[in-house]
Amino acid sequence: MICKTGLLAILLPVLLAGSLTFPAAAEPGTETSYVESGQTLEQASRQGLREAASTPRAENPAGVSAPFMRSYDPAAGYTVIGRAGAVQTHTESIGLSDGASITMLKGTETGQQLCLVLSDGKGHLVIVDGGQKTNAGYLARYIKAHGGKVDAWLLTHPHSDHVGALAVMLEQQKSGGLSDYAGISMGEIYHSFAPMDFYQREEEAYRLPMIEEIYRDIADYDQTKVHYNAPAGTLLDIGGIHIEIMNQAYQFSVDSGNNSSIVYKITIGGKTLLVTGDLPYEAAEQLLRDRGAEALRADIVQMAHHGQHGGSPAFYQAVSPEYVLWPTHQALWAQVNDGFSEEQETYTIALTKHWIDGLSVRRNFVMAEGDWTLN
Template identity: 30%
Template sequence: MKVLFKFVLLSAMLISFTGCQKSNEVAIYQLSNQSYSQMMSYIIEDEGTTIVVDGGTAEDEDNLIKTIKKVSKDRKVEAWFLTHYHKDHTGALAKYLQSGSNEIKIDKVYYNFPEESWVERNEPHRYEDVVAIDQGLKTFDNKEVVSFNQKITVGEDQIDVLRTYNPEITENAGNNSSSVYKMNVQGTKILFLGDLGVEGGEELLSLNKEAIKNMDYVQMAHHGQAGVNEDVYQVIDPKYCLWPTTDWLWKNEGKAYKTDETKKWVKALHVKKNYVADNGTVRIELKKKEK
């Protein structure tokens, strides 16, 4: 039975990374912004298998690479998943790939982006974002464009691609181009929504409603505000919520955002904990399967 809703102060969850490289840990790392910009960056470590989701802005690249080197066995990322092309999600990877650095090894990058011409037509102010990540990916050979309902195995983890960009959805174009990834990490189900908006969320329900039910963790869409509608979260019914949300956005400074509305939705679901990326890296330990 779920306990009463409670927001968690992440100051209690801040991690010292000294000597934390382990080959037997199973955990989610939620990174916080290194500049004023909102961003999204996750590392999943599963007993030596390392998965990255998005990575944040170019300003977040240094912290991201340092963190990967500290938590990943052999400084290697087995799979890097990108939800969509916006620079607050792809800027770090674009910068790293274009630098030619070999600080870490990346086995494979997975993504599904619109054509640059589509972005120029439907979201021209974000055209430079897609060009930057496309240029970065051109320097990297082992990449794959994911497809709807594709199943990907990384180590012992399974990733289901529950939704990819629909060129016919041009409202809130870039956010609604987000791919949705469901990860099963030793039995723990984690759903990544990227910046999915209202239209993309309704499409997700129509395409894969059963597949998103009863998640252990959900990454809150569009940094926890102005993302998918409440009905999507009601179906997901998560135990825990991952908020890739800056301090100013979490506090809804200026009251210009819809963060407070999303908080009310989550409160009604009685989730066990909310992990907010507003003050340093958070490590969330996951249960291991009995072997």
């Protein structure tokens, strides 16, 4: 087995000699821009406003960094308030069957998060993580606009950009606080976080308040709906969504929180999706050894740790995806000129783009561009 430094010693001359051909933005498709002004998505949809600005992406003069805006009639409930309040939605067909869809939400976030919403097209919703606390209101409105019922949450690890929104929603429902969060059926919660004393011992101090908060919130939730620490290989069927839990939390002393990420292999609409959370090199390589390359193979992969400091060349080669989800914000996505380090722990997004560019990937979907719905 080649060590990390040795691997890069082999790869580095090749990488530096070549050019990074990874696309800077998604290929032409369809986009929709809308601006919220106090309406829920459901209200906007009823009035037909959500689809008010569907245009070919090729007509967007500003690229991914500035949404293509059109004027809306303020009397109809929309006010153009600039880029900060704009939400772009994109829909792309990748051949899912039975009306199923996979949505990666950005909402109005400018930073990184992971929030995936899976629909089997028959009324069942599964949410992976949920994103930042500041995504809670947007996610709640999205859920209400799609029936108001979540069947299950699949949690990868207890960092704020993954479970913050869920913490807010659980707390608001418990306290009877803001009405935005009322009337949502929250469903089952599946998580396999490492023990609290592990995080207290190994994790950075600034992360502990969020970890302790989500532990409390889950402990306060209906325990008949909480499923903790399922063994690797556990299978779940939620309507037409089939889930395999690939591992239990690895307890590495380096990058401990991210290395405790749970990986889920999900079959939906006839295709497989591998959700990796923030899986770094150590856990990715361990999972590859534990489960083998064939078990990791999937049609779609979510790039670990938002596309940087995650996975490994061998891991992504084993997955061999056709489609790639990058839960990556604009500032990170734009770092194409980063150097390649000989230390695996400091792999940059430029290098992970290079890895993916070397695979037979048909399409990359980047959160920096807005919400993506694949069907």
